[in-house]
Amino acid sequence: MWKDCIDPNPFQCLMGLTDSCAKTLKEWDEKENGVIPKKVKDLRDRLRFLESLPRTEQVIEEEVQVRSQLGTVMEDEEILLRARSRAIWLREGDKNTKFFHARVNSRKKKNRISSLENVEGVMSTEKHEMVQAIQQFYSELFTTSNPIDPETALEGLDVCVSEEQNAALIEPYTEDDVSRALFHMNPSKAPGIDGMNANFYQKHWPVVKDEVVRACLSFLNEGIIFSEEFNKARVVLIPEIDKPRTESNLRPISLCNVSFKIISKMLANRLKHVLSNIVSENQSAFVPGRLIFDNLLVASELLHWLKGKTEGKTGWMAVKVDMSKAYDRVEWSFLEKTMVKMGFTSIFTQRIMQCVTTVSYVFALNGEDACEVKPTRELRQGDPISPYLFLLISEGLSMLLRKAQRDKLVAGVRICRGAPEVSHLSFADDAIFFCKANGVQAAHLTEILRAYESLSGQKINL
Numbered sequence: 001m002w003k004d005c006i007d008p009n010p011f012q013c014l015m016g017l018t019d020s021c022a023k024t025l026k027e028w029d030e031k032e033n034g035v036i037p038k039k040v041k042d043l044r045d046r047l048r049f050l051e052s053l054p055r056t057e058q059v060i061e062e063e064v065q066v067r068s069q070l071g072t073v074m075e076d077e078e079i080l081l082r083a084r085s086r087a088i089w090l091r092e093g094d095k096n097t098k099f100f101h102a103r104v105n106s107r108k109k110k111n112r113i114s115s116l117e118n119v120e121g122v123m124s125t126e127k128h129e130m131v132q133a134i135q136q137f138y139s140e141l142f143t144t145s146n147p148i149d150p151e152t153a154l155e156g157l158d159v160c161v162s163e164e165q166n167a168a169l170i171e172p173y174t175e176d177d178v179s180r181a182l183f184h185m186n187p188s189k190a191p192g193i194d195g196m197n198a199n200f201y202q203k204h205w206p207v208v209k210d211e212v213v214r215a216c217l218s219f220l221n222e223g224i225i226f227s228e229e230f231n232k233a234r235v236v237l238i239p240e241i242d243k244p245r246t247e248s249n250l251r252p253i254s255l256c257n258v259s260f261k262i263i264s265k266m267l268a269n270r271l272k273h274v275l276s277n278i279v280s281e282n283q284s285a286f287v288p289g290r291l292i293f294d295n296l297l298v299a300s301e302l303l304h305w306l307k308g309k310t311e312g313k314t315g316w317m318a319v320k321v322d323m324s325k326a327y328d329r330v331e332w333s334f335l336e337k338t339m340v341k342m343g344f345t346s347i348f349t350q351r352i353m354q355c356v357t358t359v360s361y362v363f364a365l366n367g368e369d370a371c372e373v374k375p376t377r378e379l380r381q382g383d384p385i386s387p388y389l390f391l392l393i394s395e396g397l398s399m400l401l402r403k404a405q406r407d408k409l410v411a412g413v414r415i416c417r418g419a420p421e422v423s424h425l426s427f428a429d430d431a432i433f434f435c436k437a438n439g440v441q442a443a444h445l446t447e448i449l450r451a452y453e454s455l456s457g458q459k460i461n462l
Contacts, residue, residue, distance in 0.1 A: 010215040011226040014259055015194070017211060022195040036077050043070040111238060112366055117246050127365070134237070134363055135371040137247035142375030147331050147455055154341045157399045160278040161343035169270050169348045173220045178213045179205065181265040185258070192257035193234045193362060201258055216263050220351065231260055231358045233380065237365065254361070254380035261384060264355055268385040278342055279391050280398045283426040286387040295425045299432055302422060305415040315437035316413055319445065324461035326429035327379045327386060330393055331457035332357055338392050355385065377457055394426050397452045409444040410435050
């Protein structure tokens with residue numbers, strides 16, 4: 001199934017081998033695994049028949065053989081159901097085929113989209129109208145708003161990536177880096193558009209290693225550009241509520257090909273080692289060495305202080321905001337300018353932007369591919385590097401707030417003498433802002449949020 005490839009393009013070679021292998025495996029699966037339920041039924045019928053016969057030596061011997069065969073076939077059935085149930089939290093060795101059956105049926109029923117509002121706002125159950133509504137909604141959501149040039153607005157962002165850190169970021173990658181990224185992936189995660197999950201690559205690493213390593217290192221070390229086909233992903237729409245009515249009630253999850261995900265994870269592994277030095281302490285999510293609970297504790301203490309403050313002429317307020325479709329609205333120009341302003345080397349920035357901007361999507365509706373969308377902005381959920389890149393986007397907001405503090409436009413909360421002044425705390429795509437409770441500072445805070453929206457593409461969920 002996996003043969004030597006003579007194509008000089010490593011990405012075309014890898015995709016060709018993957019497609020050929022997937023086709024062969026699909027034919028084998030239909031031939032072998034498609035009859036598993038029938039095998040189970042036939043063996044159980046045979047076993048019941050043998051149990052009704054007189055207990056002769058020959059009958060007992062055949063009964064032992066049938067029980068052994070039945071056990072083997074039922075294990076195969078459970079493996080299939082385990083994969084379909086997506087119950088990846090169960091331990092290896094757990095045996096409960098009935099549970100898996102229920103889990104599969106429950107997932108199918110819960111995730112099925114039976115109706116959506118069409119472009120006229122009328123509820124529709126017709127597949128072509130739902131597909132049209134999905135395509136229109138995500139085409140508009142993923143289309144750039146052509147934000148203002150962030151060059152001037154980002155002047156206050158300090159260069160925080162040192163030469164040593166840049167040297168570590170662009171240090172040549174090795175075969176060990178490729179295998180480390182692969183084997184840190186959950187083997188049971190849903191496969192990408194090529195149909196191969198991480199378990200396939202991990203189990204057959206000695207066979208597929210050469211072509212996978214060649215493709216990954218040719219991009220990361222030599223700068224060979226991969227095609228959009230290599231970075232194509234299937235998007236599965238997961239209902240966030242029971243009986244979703246509109247597209248905003250659906251959460252898009254991108255299923256990347258494992259071969260691309262390895263590249264993204266290798267870049268993420270390098271980037272996360274410098275995050276603690278370049279991301280402000282106001283952000284604690286996804287940063288190695290920090291816990292999101294740190295900000296929760298700080299927020300709790302600040303709110304407790306605000307609640308207990310009953311004296312003095314100055315009032316204070318806390319404003320909690322949520323970014324609507326935060327990942328889906330990220331402007332690529334703002335991300336690139338932010339990385340440049342922070343001091344990332346052009347080589348590393350170009351590698352990141354190549355991974356981000358070459359994506360294309362195939363949207364699936366109830367398990368069937370429905371339509372294609374080519375975005376011009378967004379960070380895809382499901383990509384290993386997306387959470388870290390969103391931290392850089394959020395750092396732009398932190399920079400605007402720090403600048404406002406320096407200009408005495410917004411004052412942060414200081415709960416006692418010697419305590420740090422806290423103007424905001426970030427929790428991934430959520431944030432809490434603290435300032436004086438008066439019209440002037442409220443207006444300045446509103447201006448900062450509007451400026452951040454126009455620069456980054458983010459939208460405050462009012």
